[in-house]
Each structure stands twice: as structure tokens, then as C-alpha cells.
Amino acid sequence: MKTYVQKSLALITLVSLASCGDFDSFKKHEEEPLSTVDWSHKEVNLKSIDSLIYGKSYLSVYSQVYSYTEHTSLDLTATVSIRNTNSDAKSYLIRADYYDTHGKKLHSYVDAPIAVDELETLEIVIAEFDQKGGTGANFIFEWAVEPSTSKPIFEAIMISTYGQQGLSFISHGHQIE
Incomplete structure (x- = not known):
């Protein structure tokens, strides 16, 4: 014994x-600061590309969710995906701005328009310890595509694990312009 x-x-x-x-x-x-990405090698001059169709999309991203009451929250890691669904044409990302629950812009991830290659996915990770976005964080994306091609898809997966308990869910972007 x-x-x-x-x-x-x-x-x-x-x-x-x-x-x-x-x-x-x-x-x-x-x-550590907000998640950073370096897409400078993907920068393009959109003025040299004729007849692009421009749009804007909104994506909800949760840095935190409430648990039990509005006074208790769980922190989440968010992976934001920017997906070009075209197999024969590039998409272009012009803006990727991250806002907190109150609508304050926290960070811009795109300094100049970038090309998203055929079937490519770009990612932005909001770390679990980064609580700046809060329970109502969101992204605004501006994008461009060639006529007769698909619009990009914007998605986020939020995940957290505490001990043996796990929480995960997704959100989908919505075109607003």
C-alpha cells in the first residue's frame, strides 16, 4: 500500500x-504584440490589372466567449482564413482590418494590395492570450477579383482547451458591398 x-x-x-x-x-x-504576418512578397499594383470587381466582407471573430455569466469569459485562439477558391485566377486582398468589440480598429494586416494565388489560403492567427478583441471582435476585408471568377471566402475557427474540456466553433464571412 x-x-x-x-x-x-x-x-x-x-x-x-x-x-x-x-x-x-x-x-x-x-x-507580445498582436499577430503579425509578412505578405510583402505578395504585393501587387492593381492599377495594372483591368476590369476588376471590388467587394467588402465582414467576419466575426471571437477572442473571448462568456461562460456561466456575463462576468466570466473564456479566452480563444482564432485562426482567420482568407481563401481563393479559383483554380485559374488570382484574388486580391486590399484591406484586412481587425476591430474590437467596441468598433475600435486594433490592427491593419495589409499595407498594400496583395495577390492570393490560385486555391491559396492565407491565415491570420489571433493568439489565445490576446484578449484585445473581446467577445465581439471582427474583421473587415476589401478584395478584388477578375470578372467571371469566384469571390474569396473568409472564415474563422475559434478554439480553446482547458484541462480535458475543449471548445471550438467557426464563423463565416458575409459580403457587405
Whole structure:
């Protein structure tokens, strides 16, 4: 019996120490800035491309969701996908702006128009520890496509795990112009 108790205590100690290490590495990321991407190698001059169709899309992204009451929230990691569904034409991303719950712009991810290659997916990751967006964060995307091609798709998957409990869901972008 004594050996069983000793082994159990040793296992509990190891698990506790391991989880403390993970927590410390998680905490060090709290001071990091918003997710950044470098798409400068994909920049294009849209003035040289004739007859593009322009549009604007809205995407809800949740940095947090409420749990139990409006006073308790869970933090989420969000992966935002920008998808070109055309197999024979590029799409163009002109703007990708991230806003918080109150409509304040937090970050612009596109400095100049960029090409999204055929069937390519670009991603923006909003880290779980980044709570700036809040429960009502969103993106506004401006884009362009050639006539007779598909419009880009904007999606987000939000995920979080706490212990053995997991939470995940998706949101789909909506064209607003």
C-alpha cells in the first residue's frame, strides 16, 4: 500500500511540475504584440490589372466567449482564413482590418494590395492570450477579383482547451458591398 501511495504522489508531483512549466511559458507570451504576418512578397499594383470587381466582407471573430455569466469569459485562439477558391485566377486582398468589440480598429494586416494565388489560403492567427478583441471582435476585408471568377471566402475557427474540456466553433464571412 505504501508503494502505491508513493507512486501516486510522485505522479501527481510530476504532473503538477509539468503543468507549471507550461503555464510559465504561456504567461511569457502575454506581453507580445498582436499577430503579425509578412505578405510583402505578395504585393501587387492593381492599377495594372483591368476590369476588376471590388467587394467588402465582414467576419466575426471571437477572442473571448462568456461562460456561466456575463462576468466570466473564456479566452480563444482564432485562426482567420482568407481563401481563393479559383483554380485559374488570382484574388486580391486590399484591406484586412481587425476591430474590437467596441468598433475600435486594433490592427491593419495589409499595407498594400496583395495577390492570393490560385486555391491559396492565407491565415491570420489571433493568439489565445490576446484578449484585445473581446467577445465581439471582427474583421473587415476589401478584395478584388477578375470578372467571371469566384469571390474569396473568409472564415474563422475559434478554439480553446482547458484541462480535458475543449471548445471550438467557426464563423463565416458575409459580403457587405
